[in-house]
Amino acid sequence: MARINDHFLKLKAGYLFPEIGRRVNAFCEENPDAKVIRLGIGDVTEPLPPAITEAMHKAIDEMADRSTFRGYGPEQGYDFLRTAIADNDYQARGVNVKADEIFISDGSKCDTGNIIDIFGQDNKVAVTDPVYPVYVDTNVMAGRTGEASSSGQYSGLVYLPVTAENDFTPELPSESVDLIYLCYPNNPTGTVATKETLKKWVDYAREKEAIILFDAAYEAYIRNPDIPHSIYEIPGARDVAIEFRSFSKNAGFTGTRCAFTVVPKDLKGRAADGELVDIHPLWNRRHSTKFNGVPYVIQRGAEAAYSPAGKAQINELVRFYLENASLLRKGLEAVGIDVYGGVDAPYVWLKTPRGLTSWEFFDRLLQQAHLVGTPGSGFGASGEGYFRLSAFNSRENVEEAVKRFQKVVS
Amino acid sequence: MARINDHFLKLKAGYLFPEIGRRVNAFCEENPDAKVIRLGIGDVTEPLPPAITEAMHKAIDEMADRSTFRGYGPEQGYDFLRTAIADNDYQARGVNVKADEIFISDGSKCDTGNIIDIFGQDNKVAVTDPVYPVYVDTNVMAGRTGEASSSGQYSGLVYLPVTAENDFTPELPSESVDLIYLCYPNNPTGTVATKETLKKWVDYAREKEAIILFDAAYEAYIRNPDIPHSIYEIPGARDVAIEFRSFSKNAGFTGTRCAFTVVPKDLKGRAADGELVDIHPLWNRRHSTKFNGVPYVIQRGAEAAYSPAGKAQINELVRFYLENASLLRKGLEAVGIDVYGGVDAPYVWLKTPRGLTSWEFFDRLLQQAHLVGTPGSGFGASGEGYFRLSAFNSRENVEEAVKRFQKVVS
Numbered sequence: 001m002a003r004i005n006d007h008f009l010k011l012k013a014g015y016l017f018p019e020i021g022r023r024v025n026a027f028c029e030e031n032p033d034a035k036v037i038r039l040g041i042g043d044v045t046e047p048l049p050p051a052i053t054e055a056m057h058k059a060i061d062e063m064a065d066r067s068t069f070r071g072y073g074p075e076q077g078y079d080f081l082r083t084a085i086a087d088n089d090y091q092a093r094g095v096n097v098k099a100d101e102i103f104i105s106d107g108s109k110c111d112t113g114n115i116i117d118i119f120g121q122d123n124k125v126a127v128t129d130p131v132y133p134v135y136v137d138t139n140v141m142a143g144r145t146g147e148a149s150s151s152g153q154y155s156g157l158v159y160l161p162v163t164a165e166n167d168f169t170p171e172l173p174s175e176s177v178d179l180i181y182l183c184y185p186n187n188p189t190g191t192v193a194t195k196e197t198l199k200k201w202v203d204y205a206r207e208k209e210a211i212i213l214f215d216a217a218y219e220a221y222i223r224n225p226d227i228p229h230s231i232y233e234i235p236g237a238r239d240v241a242i243e244f245r246s247f248s249k250n251a252g253f254t255g256t257r258c259a260f261t262v263v264p265k266d267l268k269g270r271a272a273d274g275e276l277v278d279i280h281p282l283w284n285r286r287h288s289t290k291f292n293g294v295p296y297v298i299q300r301g302a303e304a305a306y307s308p309a310g311k312a313q314i315n316e317l318v319r320f321y322l323e324n325a326s327l328l329r330k331g332l333e334a335v336g337i338d339v340y341g342g343v344d345a346p347y348v349w350l351k352t353p354r355g356l357t358s359w360e361f362f363d364r365l366l367q368q369a370h371l372v373g374t375p376g377s378g379f380g381a382s383g384e385g386y387f388r389l390s391a392f393n394s395r396e397n398v399e400e401a402v403k404r405f406q407k408v409v410s
Numbered sequence: 411m412a413r414i415n416d417h418f419l420k421l422k423a424g425y426l427f428p429e430i431g432r433r434v435n436a437f438c439e440e441n442p443d444a445k446v447i448r449l450g451i452g453d454v455t456e457p458l459p460p461a462i463t464e465a466m467h468k469a470i471d472e473m474a475d476r477s478t479f480r481g482y483g484p485e486q487g488y489d490f491l492r493t494a495i496a497d498n499d500y501q502a503r504g505v506n507v508k509a510d511e512i513f514i515s516d517g518s519k520c521d522t523g524n525i526i527d528i529f530g531q532d533n534k535v536a537v538t539d540p541v542y543p544v545y546v547d548t549n550v551m552a553g554r555t556g557e558a559s560s561s562g563q564y565s566g567l568v569y570l571p572v573t574a575e576n577d578f579t580p581e582l583p584s585e586s587v588d589l590i591y592l593c594y595p596n597n598p599t600g601t602v603a604t605k606e607t608l609k610k611w612v613d614y615a616r617e618k619e620a621i622i623l624f625d626a627a628y629e630a631y632i633r634n635p636d637i638p639h640s641i642y643e644i645p646g647a648r649d650v651a652i653e654f655r656s657f658s659k660n661a662g663f664t665g666t667r668c669a670f671t672v673v674p675k676d677l678k679g680r681a682a683d684g685e686l687v688d689i690h691p692l693w694n695r696r697h698s699t700k701f702n703g704v705p706y707v708i709q710r711g712a713e714a715a716y717s718p719a720g721k722a723q724i725n726e727l728v729r730f731y732l733e734n735a736s737l738l739r740k741g742l743e744a745v746g747i748d749v750y751g752g753v754d755a756p757y758v759w760l761k762t763p764r765g766l767t768s769w770e771f772f773d774r775l776l777q778q779a780h781l782v783g784t785p786g787s788g789f790g791a792s793g794e795g796y797f798r799l800s801a802f803n804s805r806e807n808v809e810e811a812v813k814r815f816q817k818v819v820s
Contacts, residue, residue, distance in 0.1 A: 002588045002621040003530035004679040004687050008695060043481035053474040056707070057467060063666065064463040070665040071453035106516060106702070113700035117551060120413035137699050141527060178412045211412040254481040255706045256473065269414040277414050285418060289547050290523035292516070296665045297466070298705055 007143040012152060016133060016378035017041060020362075027366050037401045039328075039389045040372040042187065042347065044252045046320065048301070049313030052251060055304035059297040070296040075288040077104025077260070081299045084306040085260055089245065095232045097262050101280065103287050104294050104302075106257045108217045108246040112181070113138040114290070115213060115242060115261070118282040119269070123178035126158040128170050130188055130379030130386070132215070135181040151381040161382040162189060164351065168340060169197055172204050180205065182231075183215040185222060188379045188388045189349040190325075190341020192227045198234045205240035211269065211279075212241040217259075220250035220318050222344045238264040242279070249346065250314050251305045258294055258302040321346050324398045325391035331402030335409045346391040349376070353409055361387050369404035417553040422562060426543060426788035427451060430772075437776050447811045449738075449799045450782040452597065452757065454662045456730065458711070459723030462661060465714035469707040480706040485698040487514025487670070491709045494716040495670060499655065505642045507672050511690065513697050514704050514712075516667045518627045518656040522591070523548040524700070525623060525652060525671070528692040529679070533588035538580050539569040540598055540789030540796070542625070545591040561791040571792040572599060574761065578750060579607055582614050590615065592641075593625040595632060598789045598798045599759040600735075600751015602637045608644045615650035621679065621689075622651040627669075630660035630728050632754045648674040652689070659756065660724050661715045668704055668712040731756050734808045735801035741812030745819045756801040759786070763819055771797050779814035 020040055028036060048056075062068035076082070082099040090097035105111050113134055125144055127135050136154065139145055146155035153159055158177050160170035168191040170182075182201060184193040205212050214231040222229055231241045243262040247253035267279040294302075304310045325342040332339045332350055342348035352361040358375030365371045365387075376386030391398070430450055438446060458466075472478035486492070492509040500507035515521050523544050535554055537545050546564065549555055556565035563569055568587050570580035578601040580592075592611060594603040615622050624641040632639055641651045653672040657663035677689040704712075714720045735752040742749045742760055752758035762771040768785030775781045775797075786796030801808070 001619040002679045003533050004681055004689070004692060005528050005530050006682045008528060008692050009681065009687070011695060041482070045476070045479070045481065047476045047479040048470075048473045050474065053470050056470050060458075060463050060466050060470070063458045064460065066455070066457050069455070069457040069662075071455065071662075072451070072664045109702050110700055118415050118418060120415050123413050134699060141696065141699070209411040252479075252481075255479075255483055255703075257702065257705045269412045271414055271419065272416045277419070279414070282414060282418050285421060286551065289544060289551070290520055292519050292667060293665070295667045295705060295708055297707065 005141065007141055010140050010145065010147055010154070011137060012148055016374070019378075020372065020374065023363070023366065024372055034370045036370045036372060037393070037397045037404070038372040039393060039401060040374045042249070042390045042392060043254050044249065044392050045394060046252055046317055048252050048256065049310060049317065051304045051307050051310035051313055052301045056297050056301040059300035063297065073293045073296055073299070075291055075293045076284065077102070077294060078296070078299050081303045084303050088306045090230065090232070093229060093233070095230050096238065097230075097232055097264070101262055101264050103261045103263065103283065104299060105259050105261060105287070105291065106294055107248070108215060108244040108259045109134055111244050111259060111261045112213060112215055114286065115283070116142055116144075116179075117286050117290075118279065119179060120272070124158060124176065126160055126173050126177040126180045128162045128182070129153070129159040129381060130162065130376055130383030131181070132183055132187050133379065135213075153381055159380065159382070162186075162191075163382050164338065164340065169193070172200065176208055178208070178210050179213060180210055181213045181215065183217070185218040185345035186341070187218065188347055188374065188376065188383065190345035190347035191349070192222060192224070192344045194226070195228050195234065198228055198231055202231070202234045202237045202240060206236055209270065210240065211267070212237075214241050214243045216243055217246040218249055218345050219245060220314070221322060221346055223322065224344050227344055232262070232264070238266040240267065242267065247302050247305060250318055251302070252317060253302070256298060256301065258298050320395075321391045324393060324395065327398050327402060328389055328391060331406060335406045337409060342391065348389045348391065350387050350389065352385050352387050355385070358384055358387055365405070365408060369408045371401055371404055415551065417551055420550050420555065420557050420564070421547060422558055426784070429788075430782065430784065433773070433776065434782055444780045446780045446782060447803070447807045447814070448782040449803060449811060450784045452659070452800045452802060453664050454659065454802050455804060456662055456727055458662050458666065459720060459727065461714045461717050461720035461723055462711045466707050466711040469710035473707065483703045483706055483709070485701055485703045486694065487512070487704060488706070488709050491713045494713050498716045500640065500642070503639060503643070505640050506648065507640075507642055507674070511672055511674050513671045513673065513693065514709060515669050515671060515697070515701065516704055517658070518625060518654040518669045519544055521654050521669060521671045522623060522625055524696065525693070526552055526554075526589075527696050528689065529589060530682070534568060534586065536568040536570055536583050536587040536590045538572045538592070539563070539791060540572065540786060540793030541591070542593055542597050543789065545623075563791055569790065569792070572596075572601075573792050574748065574750065579603070582610065586618055588618070588620050589623060590620055591623045591625065593627070595628040595755035596751070597628065598757055598784065598786065598793065600753075600755035600757035601759070602632065602634070602754045604636070605638055605644065608638055608641055612641070612644045612647045612650060616646055619680065620650065621677070622647075624651050624653045626653055627656040628659055628755050629655060630724070631732060631756055633732065634754050637754055642672070642674070648676040650677065652677065657712050657715060660728055661712070662727060663712070666708060666711065668708050730805075731801045734803060734805065737808050737812060738799055738801060741816060745816045747819060752801065758799045758801065760797050760799065762795050762797050765795070768794055768797055775815070775818060779818045781811055781814055
């Protein structure tokens with residue numbers, strides 16, 4: 001008799017974005033003429049940069065010719081891309097990450113979910129609250145939690161609140177934890193971590209032999225020169241951290257799919273018998289057994305992100321979205337809203353006015369301003385009373401959204 | 411203290427293809443002038459068909475234009491591709507599979523590995539022997555086995571021998587099993603399953619409430635009109651089977667990455683409390699939580715495989731590889747080798763001559779004929795004394811390989 005994985009039954013049915021979709025669709029059916037502006041999901045809106053599409057066209061021509069056709073590539077990614085990443089994202093910033101420590105993949109969502117395959121069931125897992133839901137849900141599926149409480153918190157996980165009260169900087173946990181998810185620039189709060197904050201976590205991980213799963217998918221949005229782009233800028237981090245990066249939010253690859261994960265060769269975990277075991281070969285084995293590489297055409301596109309033209313075009317894209325974020329910030333502040341994030345990140349995190357719950361504010365904004373955002377409570381109990389707006393949109397829509405927002409709130 | 415998944419330590423270090431690579435590289439270093447012909451790994455050699463590359467070029471142009479740009483797509487795949495598959499691969503053959511039962515993915519290797527996430531730890535798993543190693547290794551990683559014996563068999567798995575003695579048709583297991591991996595046309599043996607064989611398994615699964623994981627990645631190679639292309643041609647299979655298909659071996663997508671998995675809405679498993687649970691929403695949740703969809707450009711390429719031009723071009727590709735397989739078969743039979751498969755499949759499976767072990771024959775073929783094949787024992791204990799040759803190569807190389815093979819064996 002085939003038995004299902006019962007842990008799946010613990011997952012809360014109303015996943016955030018489907019529920020948003022349901023409410024927006026219902027509204028649109030009742031109000032077919034409403035021009036709804038969506039600042040909810042963090043999806044890019046601008047086309048792929050020309051340097052990238054040119055490289056992809058060229059790669060397709062190679063695939064159409066027997067003499068240049070590519071079949072199975074290395075599961076870890078082609079050397080041309082791994083080297084471009086190591087050189088540009090790390091070595092050029094003085095950070096020690098080598099090409100063979102980089103695993104090309106089809107998404108940071110996939111990697112942050114799949115990485116837990118290589119860790120034992122008995123690790124104590126810490127997440128921030130609010131948090132990107134994938135970190136939690138994949139641990140629920142894997143059986144590392146109990147049931148969810150009414151506020152949506154799963155027993156067995158350690159939640160680290162990040163709110164205005166602690167300046168969105170999580171405290172070290174009071175109980176020992178083994179795996180720690182950190183995401184900076186942060187989704188959903190749009191806040192960043194200073195060197196001091198990251199050093200505190202690296203020191204903690206070194207002391208406890210914990211491992212930090214560092215999601216840096218929004219790294220390209222950091223403009224403040226004092227904010228680290230990589231956790232490996234912190235001394236000792238190579239011994240305790242895995243870093244996830246993506247081409248989704250810089251090069252516009254949300255529908256094109258390419259990302260990478262850095263697993264330093266220095267990183268170790270403990271086997272059940274207490275022996276130290278290298279993590280790099282474990283992930284290599286997992287990655288090459290359950291994944292077959294990113295399409296050649298896509299890898300050539302990603303490589304072009306590091307050409308001089310590609311870099312300039314991506315910089316322009318990021319600048320454009322950051323200007324949107326700035327317009328949102330300023331527009332909201334002008335009507336007395338408490339706003340966080342949105343400086344070195346494409347997300348603006350705001351305190352709902354007049355003590356409304358996140359979903360109450362969602363409904364009001366949708367009904368009265370035809371604006372869609374994301375309720376903070378959907379990211380965790382400590383997100384209640386907050387609300388996320390995404391800067392991924394046209395300038396025209398952002399400007400219009402600010403006007404409508406101001407009208408509702410004033 | 412971060413703890414690794416100790417089950418990974420049970421995996422045998424010498425995975426098949428790396429070991430082949432090691433021996434071939436050593437030979438090539440010692441014999442730099444040898445013209446080695448590789449009939450080992452099952453990787454296509456011919457370029458992508460023009461209908462597909464045209465569609466991909468067009469899709470890239472869409473991605474370069476703001477008005478037609480695509481960000482995140484549905485994790486399950488775009489409707490245009492799911493509908494094309496349902497219509498052409500199933501409905502047109504009178505098989506009841508609907509578009510919303512099809513999940514687009516980046517590979518059958520990935521899906522056959524990932525599918526076990528949704529099943530409980532306590533399922534008894536059956537595999538054929540020889541077998542595609544991913545089915546076994548992913549179950550080892552997930553902790554459903556004990557240690558491996560010296561022959562490479564893991565305790566806890568049920569191995570179903572397929573050899574010349576049983577006409578490469580596995581017997582039903584004597585003990586009850588819950589999950590059964592079947593692959594037809596088969597990798598590595600190149601043999602196919604009749605309706606009667608599949609009916610036997612479907613009936614077994616219905617009786618035992620087992621689930622069949624049916625890997626049909628080589629379906630396009632079936633030319634015998636009596637051989638089923640889908641397990642859903644067998645009455646009752648929708649209640650007990652998941653089917654995996656791929657664009658790798660028909661459309662040449664090994665480096666382009668697109669596949670799909672069919673999870674019928676009729677399929678159910680049991681929760682720990684004995685309740686029947688639908689499998690489709692479980693896989694949907696897994697797929698949308700840990701995967702983010704196949705690139706839009708690639709999905710447009712896959713869709714073009716179903717255009718009239720695409721179908722004709724793919725048919726020609728498959729015909730070409732099958733002709734290679736036929737040349738291999740005939741050439742080997744002419745010198746008295748026992749040959750199996752290679753009629754409705756791109757793999758030829760042969761009995762090693764003079765009682766040589768699979769690896770002895772591998773070394774002899776490499777040293778004396780500069781030919782690379784795959785030792786049958788690498789696919790399992792019952793593959794000992796067998797050897798796999800792949801038909802994926804140029805005509806010239808296949809003809810030359812046959813000549814060299816005949817010289818060594820005669």
